[in-house]
Structure formats: structure tokens, C-alpha cells
Amino acid sequence: MKKLINEVENVEQEMIQGLVKSRPEKLEKLEAGNIVVRKTRKQGKVALVSGGGSGHEPAHGGYVGEGMLDAAVAGPVFTSPTPDQVYEGIKAVATDAGVLCVVKNYTGDVLNFEMAVDMAKDEDIKADYVVVNDDVAVKDSLYTTGRRGVAGTILVHKIAGAKAEEGASLEEVKSVAEKVIANVRTMGMAIQPCTVPAAGKPGFELGEDEMEIGIGIHGEPGTHREKLAKADDIAKHLLDKILADIDYAGKEVVVIVNGMGGTPLMELYIINNFVQDYLKEKGIKVYDTMVGNYMTSIEMAGFSLTLLRLDDELKKLYDAPADTAAIHK
Structure with a gap:
């Protein structure tokens, strides 16, 4: 370790x-x-x-x-x-x-x-x-x-x-x-596990060509494991699951492209590139986007996508000032 x-x-x-x-x-x-x-x-x-x-x-x-x-x-x-x-x-x-x-x-x-x-x-x-x-x-x-x-x-x-x-x-x-x-929904995935310091070894194992879909923020198992796919295909799978859970059609949303701690911003922006185009194609207007590490799993490599369906009240409160170490508005 x-x-x-x-x-x-x-x-x-x-x-x-x-x-x-x-x-x-x-x-x-x-x-x-x-x-x-x-x-x-x-x-x-x-x-x-x-x-x-x-x-x-x-x-x-x-x-x-x-x-x-x-x-x-x-x-x-x-x-x-x-x-x-x-x-x-x-x-x-x-x-x-x-x-x-x-x-x-x-x-x-x-x-x-x-x-x-x-x-x-x-x-x-x-x-x-x-x-x-x-x-x-x-x-x-x-x-x-x-x-x-x-x-x-x-x-x-x-x-x-x-x-x-x-x-x-x-x-x-x-x-x-x-x-x-x-009104908020999330789904994530991982391509590499994390190591809890007290354990000294990864919480699970993934092959070089494997990914875990639907993983939790403690490294717990998701829905299934499969061969690593292209970034766009992974993002589409996660978004389709989210969009099937709430009717976002014609609504404004906040998007979070969240890194799990070990994912480069380069890759998160590649994910976001697809997310923005796909939501536009679905008739969903993106009001604001957050890209970065917001809810991580130590150094796990992977990401999650979050969508919040907005109304006027939620939009006003989302836009209100904030002054914290991680978020400034």
C-alpha cells in the first residue's frame, strides 16, 4: 500500500x-x-x-x-x-x-x-x-x-x-x-478499487479489462461487472438508468459529473462532453453543471452522474451564495 x-x-x-x-x-x-x-x-x-x-x-x-x-x-x-x-x-x-x-x-x-x-x-x-x-x-x-x-x-x-x-x-x-x-438521482461505476488505509489492500479486485457498474461509494458491488467499454457507452448506460427513474423531459436540470477520487479531470470532461449532448438530444435543458470530485471513495477510479430536476424554488436556492472549502457561489 x-x-x-x-x-x-x-x-x-x-x-x-x-x-x-x-x-x-x-x-x-x-x-x-x-x-x-x-x-x-x-x-x-x-x-x-x-x-x-x-x-x-x-x-x-x-x-x-x-x-x-x-x-x-x-x-x-x-x-x-x-x-x-x-x-x-x-x-x-x-x-x-x-x-x-x-x-x-x-x-x-x-x-x-x-x-x-x-x-x-x-x-x-x-x-x-x-x-x-x-x-x-x-x-x-x-x-x-x-x-x-x-x-x-x-x-x-x-x-x-x-x-x-x-x-x-x-x-x-x-x-x-x-x-x-x-427529484435527484445518481448512478456510478468504477474501473479500479480503492484501499482503506487500515486494511492495507484493495476492497475488491477488477481485471485490467473489467469495470463494475452501479457501484457504491464504499466499493460495495453494483448491478454487474462487464468488459470495459468506451466512455460514451458507459455514460449512456448510467444516464438511461437515471432517465428511466424520473421523467426529466422538458425540464431544467443540474448535472454533477462526479469523480470517485482517482479519475483525472480529462476523463471527467470527456464524460461531460457526451452527457451534455445526450441530454440535449433528449430535450432536457442543463441549467448548471458541476464537474470534479464531490463525493469520492478515497482513490477509486470511476465516476458517477447525478441529475436534479429543478423548479423555480429549487433553482433560486441552488443559485444562493455559498462559501465552503469545496463549493463557492
């Missing part, structure tokens, strides 16, 4: 410390754990908390800042943070308006965030949560009941965060988050 790390047991802590030191005027790390919070706390507005296992950077600490998250709680690589850690994150940013947790649909994340929300309520903190399940690849997986939560989660952070900044109530912020969840 070749990785630019120090001690395996310090990977997550040093990563979070490095993130905070990249924006010392904006971010701080709590003593209670690997929890990133805004240095200037919100007052009188709903706070947003998210998180999950490390290894998906810039998710989730990279989205802490004005217009998006108030706190991000990082567990060990590919492992949910504990309920106590999530609770510390909630407590640190809670306001009288309440806290909304944004949770990816993985069993450990859902259970632990739900427990933390209950702990917060026991301390008279208004708290609620939503579960993102945008992955169209598989209904159930090794780590989920129902569809997995993947890169579409970033758009929930962005739009719910903008709604919170407007001073909306907890119920209103939750409602718009659920609206994004209902």
Missing part, C-alpha cells in the same frame, strides 16, 4: 485538522471528535448537520460554511460516526430554530444519526433528519435497506442550506430537503 499518510490510526484526525487549517478564519474542529463546525455560529436560524464515514472527501467537512452545513461529523474511513459524536455536532451548532441532519441512506448512518437526534430532543433541542437515497443502481445493498445515498447528497446540503439561511422554519427546511431528495 502506497499512501501519503503518517500513522494509520491518525488519518481521519489529521485530515480534519488539515481541512480546518486551510480555512482557519472560517472553520474549527471540536475537541469532542473529528467534527468540523463553522467558527461563527448561526443565530436564530436552522442549523444543518451532516457527516458519515471518512474517505468521501470533500464530503462532508468540505461543505461546512455559509449557505451549506453548520457542522460535519466524520467517522473512521467508511464507518459511521457514533451517536455520541453526532450529538456533539448537533449540540455545538444548535439554535432556537432547530437542527436538521442530512443523512445518507446507509444503515449505520441512519441508526446513529436517528439516535443522536433523539438524544438532542431529550435535551430540548429541536431536531429532525432527512435520509438521502438518490442511487438508482440497486434497491438494497450490503449496507442499506432501500437505495443508497450518494453524490446527490451535496445538492441537499446546498439547497436546504440556502433555505435555512433565509430564516425558514425547521419544517420548511426539512420540506425543501425532501423535495430535493424526490
Whole structure:
């Protein structure tokens, strides 16, 4: 295993410390754990908390800042943070308006965030949560009941965060988050696996001429394995699955061409070249496109495609200002 790390047991802590030191005027790390919070706390507005296992950077600490998250709680690589850690994150940013947790649909994340929300309520903190399940690849997986939560989660952070900044109530912020969840879909693939530092070896194996279609962000299996195809053919397959799940015809969409951590921008732009032409051919208008690493799987080589169907409300909130390490608007 070749990785630019120090001690395996310090990977997550040093990563979070490095993130905070990249924006010392904006971010701080709590003593209670690997929890990133805004240095200037919100007052009188709903706070947003998210998180999950490390290894998906810039998710989730990279989205802490004005217009998006108030706190991000990082567990060990590919492992949910504990309920106590999530609770510390909630407590640190809670306001009288309440806290909304944004949770990816993985069993450990859902259970632990739900427990933390209950702990917060026991301390008279208004708290609620939503579960993102945008992955169209598989209904159930090794780590989920129902569809997995993947890169579409970033758009929930962005739009719910903008709604919170407007001073909306907890119920209103939750409602718009659920609206994004209902209108966002994602599917991904991989051509090379990743290596969890503590494991020291790849999580699975792919032949030189193989690819895994429908893979999750922890390297879990997808729908099937097949021979490596041309970029356009792979992108078409993923898009067709997404377009079959929601009627996007005649609608405006946000597109995310998301790298899994080890995919060169050259290849992501090649994918985007096809995506733009194919959506135009289908009568779908692209309102905005994000190309880059947004929800990764350490150094996995591969990509995912996300489409968010917009209406006037979602478009306005998507366009609202944001100031985070990973997204500036």
C-alpha cells in the first residue's frame, strides 16, 4: 500500500485538522471528535448537520460554511460516526430554530444519526433528519435497506442550506430537503478499487479489462461487472438508468459529473462532453453543471452522474451564495 499518510490510526484526525487549517478564519474542529463546525455560529436560524464515514472527501467537512452545513461529523474511513459524536455536532451548532441532519441512506448512518437526534430532543433541542437515497443502481445493498445515498447528497446540503439561511422554519427546511431528495438521482461505476488505509489492500479486485457498474461509494458491488467499454457507452448506460427513474423531459436540470477520487479531470470532461449532448438530444435543458470530485471513495477510479430536476424554488436556492472549502457561489 502506497499512501501519503503518517500513522494509520491518525488519518481521519489529521485530515480534519488539515481541512480546518486551510480555512482557519472560517472553520474549527471540536475537541469532542473529528467534527468540523463553522467558527461563527448561526443565530436564530436552522442549523444543518451532516457527516458519515471518512474517505468521501470533500464530503462532508468540505461543505461546512455559509449557505451549506453548520457542522460535519466524520467517522473512521467508511464507518459511521457514533451517536455520541453526532450529538456533539448537533449540540455545538444548535439554535432556537432547530437542527436538521442530512443523512445518507446507509444503515449505520441512519441508526446513529436517528439516535443522536433523539438524544438532542431529550435535551430540548429541536431536531429532525432527512435520509438521502438518490442511487438508482440497486434497491438494497450490503449496507442499506432501500437505495443508497450518494453524490446527490451535496445538492441537499446546498439547497436546504440556502433555505435555512433565509430564516425558514425547521419544517420548511426539512420540506425543501425532501423535495430535493424526490427529484435527484445518481448512478456510478468504477474501473479500479480503492484501499482503506487500515486494511492495507484493495476492497475488491477488477481485471485490467473489467469495470463494475452501479457501484457504491464504499466499493460495495453494483448491478454487474462487464468488459470495459468506451466512455460514451458507459455514460449512456448510467444516464438511461437515471432517465428511466424520473421523467426529466422538458425540464431544467443540474448535472454533477462526479469523480470517485482517482479519475483525472480529462476523463471527467470527456464524460461531460457526451452527457451534455445526450441530454440535449433528449430535450432536457442543463441549467448548471458541476464537474470534479464531490463525493469520492478515497482513490477509486470511476465516476458517477447525478441529475436534479429543478423548479423555480429549487433553482433560486441552488443559485444562493455559498462559501465552503469545496463549493463557492
